[in-house]
Amino acid sequence: MFGPFASQHQKARRLASDWLELAEKVHHYRRDVLSDSDKNAIQTTAGGVRTLLKDKADTAKLKLGVESLEAVLRRTGGQHYPKSTLVENVEFFLVAAIVILGLRAFYIQPFKIPTNSMWPSYNGMTGQVYAQKADEPGPAGRLVNFIAQGASARRLDAPETGEVLLPLGVADGRGVVSYSQVPGRSWLVFPDKLREYGVFVGNRIVTFKVPLDFDMDWVFRDTYFPGDKRSFGEIASEKLARGELVEGTVNTAHGPERIRLLRTGRMVRAGERMLSFDILTGDQLFVDRASYHFVRPKTGDGFVFRTGNIPDLKTDQYYIKRLIGVPGDRIEVREPKILRNGEPITDVAAIRRNGDREGNYAGYFNGRPDTRYPKAMLFAGQEITVPPDGYLAMGDNSGNSLDGRYWGFVPSADIVGRPLMIYYPFTKRWGPAP
16 A cells, blocks of 8 residues: 555655666766766666565665665765655656647647537537426536536526517527627636527516527527427527517617517516526547548548638638548539439448438538628539549538538648547547547
């Protein structure tokens, strides 16, 4: 045993091992400035202590051996003697940091899935909705969920009695319910951008904030329209067509503004829970940065790349999508399938399941004209050819993915690697990357 429960003999052996490590350091670090006699003294005395350890000598002999070695190192150790715990720890962490940075730069890189463009193969941040207050986890459950899934809670109570109403209209197209982009902090420290939503009840509004990449529409659907598996956009469109909305006025920094409020049909009393959910962190992966230096990317790979040389994205970030086409491939989307060189892709499980709309896979969709993306392509009936120095990447969640259909091809120089495994959160998804 070690630590406070170790015997005197065990402590003596541990002390002897520590002094042998210091002797090796002094010999290797100072051999060019030490005299031959000093080098011989270090090696001879250290060899004696090493023999005592090997022969399992008693405590008294070990102490004598250590005292002899300490005397030699006091004379020859220079700045390495006396041994400093602080210096030892600093050296350890510096070496560890160098190793970690080297591994990250050339071999293995951690990567967090920010959005749900690759769902259900990889999860971005998702919402766990609680239909009733009684379903919510208690303090112990919240702690377990935080450790296992990175869960953070949002709980909203009605300020007065009335129907829950959702404001519609987002300028940048990221969702159906309107929000404001506001400054905030992640982990209470780092500057970040957040979405701020407002939910109306009667004549009052309740605001709350979520991460910028969080898909709040899923939470609204599962809270106010449980059991309906259509997208929230489809549900909202149907209700708008039936005239299920209320028009109102809100005061903004620019003065009063007219807004449209979607009726949810959910009536709540003052003080009653009106919205309750946890934000679960996105899948966190280890990405293999090395193998693409030796083998070419192939269709169906999970595909991590940088966006700095994709002009229409106007950002330099890491993205993950599914590799759909390599140089020379002819690609066409015939909803819900993808055709490669005139044939459906069937040898890649995720692409085949998507094309068959199996399970949670919703199929592939054609590109849509978008004034923000002049390079948009893969419209219905259009076949494109992947250029010699480019790759075509698409999200598995095609209906909710900003991908190569809109901004074009990934330059080969910007390929980073392919996912190896999901290392967090600790759910049934933990393990090799699909």
